[in-house]
Amino acid sequence: MTVRHIVEKLGLTVCCGSETLNRHVTGGYAGDLLSDVMANSTAGNVWITMQVHTNIVAIAVLKELAAIILVNGRRPTEETLARAGEEKIIILSGSAQAFETAGRLYALGIGIESPC
Amino acid sequence: MTWIRADLHIHTCLSPCADLMMSPRKITAEALQRQVGLIAVTDHNSTRNAGAVMQASAGTSLVVLPGMEVCTAEEVHVLAIFDNLASALALQSLVDDHLEGRNNPDVFGLQVVANQDDEVEEFEERLLIGATTLPLESVVEAIHENGGLAVAAHIDRESFSVIGQLGFIPPGIDFDALEVSRNTGDEEANRRFGKYRPLPLMRNSDAHMLHDLAKTGTRLLVNEPTVTEIRMALHGEGDRRAEMDRVQDSAKRT
Numbered sequence: 001m002t003v004r005h006i007v008e009k010l011g012l013t014v015c016c017g018s019e020t021l022n023r024h025v026t027g028g029y030a031g032d033l034l035s036d037v038m039a040n041s042t043a044g045n046v047w048i049t050m051q052v053h054t055n056i057v058a059i060a061v062l063k064e065l066a067a068i069i070l071v072n073g074r075r076p077t078e079e080t081l082a083r084a085g086e087e088k089i090i091i092l093s094g095s096a097q098a099f100e101t102a103g104r105l106y107a108l109g110i111g112i113e114s115p116c
Numbered sequence: 117m118t119w120i121r122a123d124l125h126i127h128t129c130l131s132p133c134a135d136l137m138m139s140p141r142k143i144t145a146e147a148l149q150r151q152v153g154l155i156a157v158t159d160h161n162s163t164r165n166a167g168a169v170m171q172a173s174a175g176t177s178l179v180v181l182p183g184m185e186v187c188t189a190e191e192v193h194v195l196a197i198f199d200n201l202a203s204a205l206a207l208q209s210l211v212d213d214h215l216e217g218r219n220n221p222d223v224f225g226l227q228v229v230a231n232q233d234d235e236v237e238e239f240e241e242r243l244l245i246g247a248t249t250l251p252l253e254s255v256v257e258a259i260h261e262n263g264g265l266a267v268a269a270h271i272d273r274e275s276f277s278v279i280g281q282l283g284f285i286p287p288g289i290d291f292d293a294l295e296v297s298r299n300t301g302d303e304e305a306n307r308r309f310g311k312y313r314p315l316p317l318m319r320n321s322d323a324h325m326l327h328d329l330a331k332t333g334t335r336l337l338v339n340e341p342t343v344t345e346i347r348m349a350l351h352g353e354g355d356r357r358a359e360m361d362r363v364q365d366s367a368k369r370t
Contacts (some may be wrong), residue, residue, distance in 0.1 A: 032191075034283030035274065053190050054254065055282040077251070 001025045001110055003067045004071075006046065010094055010104055012069065015076050017090030025066045028105050030098055032065055034059055041065060046105065048098050052076050057083040066090070071098045117356065120153035120341055123333040124197055125185070125269065125295060125320030128157060130165040132245050134324040139234040140165065140172035142326060147178050149252030150330045154341045156181040156197045156320075160226040160244040161211050163204040164229050170201070171232035179341045185269060186211060188247075193269035193276045194333055195295065195320075198258040198342050203262045210357075214250045219349035252278065256289055265343045267293045270322060271309060272300040285312055293318045293350045298332040301365030316350040319360040334360045 004021035007014060014021070026044030031037045032051050041047060044065035049056060052074050060068055067090035070076065076084065076091050084091050094101060106112065127134035128143065147155050157166040157180060166182030173180045182204040183197035198204040218241055219227055227240035248255075259266040271294045274280040278289075285291070294315045296305045305317060323329040338345035339359040349356035 033274065033280055035280045038283045051190060051281070053282055053286070055284065059283050105306050 001108065003046070005093075006105065006108065007092060009108055010096070010101065012092040012094045015070075015091040015093050016081055016084040017067070017088065020088060020090060023066050023090065026111060028102065028110050029065075030102055036091075038062065046110070048101050050074055050098070052080055054080040054083050057087055057089050058079065061087050061091045067092055069094060069101060071096060071101050088109070117337050117338050120179075120336050120338060121151060121330070121333055122154040122336050122341075122346075123147070123152055123321050123323070123330040124154070124156040124183075124267065124318070124346075125158050125195055125322045126155050126167040126329060127159055127185075127322070127324045128169065129226070129228040129230060130159040130162055130240060130244070131324065132160070132219060132221070132227050135326065136226065136228065136267075137326050138324065139230050140168040140232050141234045142175060143169055143329065144173040144180075146176055146326050146329045147173075148176055152330045152333065153177060154179045154181070154336070155330075156183045156195070158183045158185040158195050160185050160199070161187055161246070161248065162214055162240065162242070162244050163201070163208050164240060166204060167201055168230050168232045172234075174268065181341070181343075183264070184208070184211070186250070186255050187276070188255050190250050190252055190281045191247050191276055192252050192278045192281045193260070194252070194255050194278075195265070195267040195269050196255075197265040197267070197343065197346075199263065203264060203357060206262045207264065210250070211248055213240070214248040215242060215244075215246060216249075217246045219243045219245075225355040252282070252286070253289060258290065260290065261341060265275065265292045265346060267291065267295050269295050270297045272296050272305065281327070285315075290347055291315055292347050295320055296360070297322060297359075298363050301363045303365045314351070316352075317360060318350060318358060319363070332361045334358055334365065
């Protein structure tokens with residue numbers, strides 16, 4: 001499963017990283033407490049969050065996350081967008097809320113298929 | 117210069133989560149009894165009760181600074197502490213423009229606006245427990261523009277702290293100090309937060325009930341209890357000093 005596939009199936013807006021959408025997705029993580037995401041997400045995850053602060057890019061770099069999905073129509077701040085561009089982090093945005101977004105990712109098989 | 121025992125994070129009955137006993141006169145009496153020389157009134161997103169506590173303490177040895185505990189868009193709590201009400205009210209108008217929602221007292225608790233005689237003036241209708249739509253950077257900037265002290269509240273807590281919400285303290289944010297609660301001992305605090313030096317650590321009580329007032333605090337060696345002097349003391353400048361209360365790491369959490 002690639003990030004591109006998720007973008008198409010969920011109808012997400014690509015805010016940043018359109019050139020790297022073939023990145024492979026191994027699973028997902030949802031959370032707005034960045035300290036928790038930093039501790040518990042794993043490499044290759046798509047991360048569902050409401051947080052738009054520039055620190056989300058740092059977490060994604062540190063944890064080698066496949067992409068960040070902003071929910072509830074949230075958009076990254078300009079500073080976050082600039083940092084994501086520098087760090088080659090994909091940021092997606094969708095109007096659905098977190099519960100629905102996670103459910104639709106599961107329906108696509110993310111979190112069910114083995115990450116190999 | 118003199119040493120002053122300070123507790124710069126105190127809620128009043130205006131905060132929905134605080135005890136109704138947290139009234140201007142009772143806070144003043146409790147602080148005096150505990151030999152506290154300086155407090156800051158920091159209700160959630162509001163400075164409306166600060167004036168009453170200042171009036172209630174007038175003529176005593178207690179100095180009261182007006183302030184508030186602002187909840188940013190990221191749900192980070194930041195203490196804003198000022199020298200005078202005019203400065204605090206300037207930040208208040210910014211907060212008011214960026215705070216949505218109405219309080220439901222049955223769910224969140226009463227938000228009592230009190231006067232200096234501990235009488236109920238009215239009930240605040242805004243949902244003070246909510247988050248503003250102001251980003252952390254803007255809040256810290258606005259505090260400084262109005263001459264205030266910006267302290268990252270209870271950074272050892274998972275919820276509503278800058279580190280809990282944002283994973284780490286974003287570089288470039290000009291906090292004057294980082295507040296550690298009494299739940300975290302000195303060694304652990306140094307281990308976890310020493311990397312943020314030269315940002316100084318301080319302790320305050322975050323009291324929501326009278327018996328918690330000044331349960332922990334910070335002693336300040338200053339010429340006078342002003343924002344400028346407090347900032348100098350926290351950074352150890354010009355012979356001013358700050359010593360936060362010692363907390364043993366084995367201390368039982370309460």
